[in-house]
Amino acid sequence: MKISIKEISKLRTITGIGIMDCKKALIQSNGNIDKAILFLRKKGEKIAINRSSSKMKDxxxxxxxxxxxxxxxxxxxxxxxxxxxxxxxxxxxxxxxxxxxxxxxxxxxxxxxxxxxxxxxxxxxxxxxxxxxxxxxxxxxxxxxxxxxxxxxxxxxxxxxxVGFSKKVNTLIAKDIAMHITAMDPIAIYKKDIPTSLINEEIEIIENQVQKENKSDFVKKNIIQGKIQKFILENTLLNQKFIKENKITVQEYLNKYDKNLKINLFKRISF
Incomplete structure (x- = not known):
């Protein structure tokens, strides 16, 4: 399949991956950008997860x-x-x-x-x-x-x-949480809120990477479980390390202020 320079350039802009790797990924995915990104992630390339469809050019x-x-x-x-x-x-x-x-x-x-x-x-x-x-x-x-x-x-x-909270909060505390979300871009507040399709995709990527390693099936299984757990902890808001005090989680930061305080929802939009 012939891939245009424009398509390669677009994938390179999104991923930051080299030209030849982008071209190969597009060939493997028949020119589909999303599938090409998945192909690159399966290879172990570090690419940010696309969390929002609300994106604009300028x-x-x-x-x-x-x-x-x-x-x-x-x-x-x-x-x-x-x-x-x-x-x-x-x-x-x-x-x-x-x-x-x-x-x-x-x-x-x-x-x-x-x-x-x-x-x-x-x-x-x-x-x-x-x-x-x-x-x-x-x-x-x-x-x-x-x-x-x-x-x-x-x-x-x-x-x-x-960010929506369950009750009135000190504005400085609330602003800290909003700044954290802006910087760390969590997928969800809790594990249960992460889309199943995204978890399954991540499992597929990790399995593909681990299968290449010369280890027993038992060890591979433990590695996969560990990586998935890490993925969940790093992408759920309350389990993330708090950006201003990285020895504690966001949940622990909230507990210092009020153990009964809950985060009901959040919206984070970016270009």
């Missing part, structure tokens, strides 16, 4: 919460250039929309809502397109509701996080 994200910390939103506007995505006026425009978004439960209602002299938010975005000279689109609208919600937007505006 643009910016922002997370906001309402005045009493009972709900929060993440909105993301796509644009044509990275230059515009970093522009202070564009980010200010995004901030205005973000605050307004807190009043609505979904993207459709938000875009059709009226705002100042504009017919609605969608028309406001279209009008701003004429100002910046680029196509803009509201790509992301995520909202969470919980007894206490905290927000965190990375200073690049390329990652935004919301």
């Amino acid at each position: 643009g910016a994200l922002i997370a906001s919460v309402n005045f009493n910390y009972s709900c929060g939103t993440i909105i993301g506007i796509s644009c044509e250039t990275d230059f515009l995505s970093k522009n202070s006026k564009f980010l200010n425009f995004l901030s205005i929309l973000s605050k307004q978004s807190l009043l609505f439960s979904n993207k459709i209602d938000f875009l059709s809502s009226s705002y100042d002299e504009y017919g609605n938010i969608q028309e406001m975005i279209v009008n701003y397109m004429g100002v910046v000279g680029e196509k803009l689109e509201l790509k992301i609208f995520e909202k969470i509701v919980s007894p206490f919600v905290i927000n965190y937007t990375h200073n690049t505006n390329k990652i935004a996080t919301l």
Whole structure:
């Protein structure tokens, strides 16, 4: 099968793997990017797990919460250039929309809502397109509701996080958790929340790697179980080592503050 330079370049950008290895992986997978990534991971290449389908080429994200910390939103506007995505006026425009978004439960209602002299938010975005000279689109609208919600937007505006807690929390404690999620990108809060398909895929990858080793079946089985356990611990929020104090887990950090405090849910969106 003939693989184009464009396809190879795309896979190389995603994985950081060499050109020839990317070409071979694409040939083996008949040009399917996802299958090529799986092929490379089975070979033992270290590639980040794709946790989110909410990705855009260029643009910016922002997370906001309402005045009493009972709900929060993440909105993301796509644009044509990275230059515009970093522009202070564009980010200010995004901030205005973000605050307004807190009043609505979904993207459709938000875009059709009226705002100042504009017919609605969608028309406001279209009008701003004429100002910046680029196509803009509201790509992301995520909202969470919980007894206490905290927000965190990375200073690049390329990652935004919301965390919902079971009750009111000291904002500094809550912000620490949001920053941790932003940095460490957990798949889920608990093991039971990790998709079975993802666990099975990881088992397949590990089995493929271990079978190449010259060890007994008993030893191989123990290695596989150990690696899966490590995968789960490293990718579940409460079991991760806390980024600010890596001798304890996130759960242990929360316990120091309040043993009855729970994390109900989180959203982390990135470009």
